[in-house]
Amino acid sequence: DAKTTQPNSMESNEEEPVHLPCNHSTISGTDYIHWYRQLPSQGPEYVIHGLTSNVNNRMASLAIAEDRKSSTLILHRATLRDAAVYYCILLRSYNTDKLIFGTGTRLQVFP
């Protein structure tokens, strides 16, 4: 199964952009790249996903490298509410469905 590698922790100041990296060098052609985040004492929450092209939604942007071996989640203006653990996950788009979460990146946001 393809694995992802993320830094254990990152820090940001409020109102600044945050770039959260993820390496997935063994990604296969049918793997979608998903990002979830988990706020303290809550279940994981979907953020964004993509396959090959960069994606934007109201929460964040996802930049995917041309070779798809890495991706970056971009929070354009961090708020205190964005402090969470961010998980980069690969989802294989055929019949079986095994989601593998790594240990994620803990993002701290300072006022």
Next chain:
Amino acid sequence: EAQVTQNPRYLITVTGKKLTVTCSQNMNHEYMSWYRQDPGLGLRQIYYSMNVEVTDKGDVPEGYKVSRKEKRNFPLILESPSPNQTSLYFCASNRLAGEAGELFFGEGSRLTVL
């Protein structure tokens, strides 16, 4: 409101006493799964179900059972709980198995086995 509901949210039990954690979703989703979360290990998949009567093992299925008799419910059964099953458990659902998109998670069930 679209949601995944787990019960109980908190439970303390003793070794060997069978228990069931229920999970229900109101979105008519085909795919449901269970995860456990332990410090330093992230989330690990226990079992998943691609539809009614279709279940399969995830990465850490030992000591657990599941059933999917109806689409909305996916209970997690611990026939003989042991202390190493003390963990935070999450149920999740997705519209279709293998479909890229949003996986909906419940709020979690914190289980302590003494």
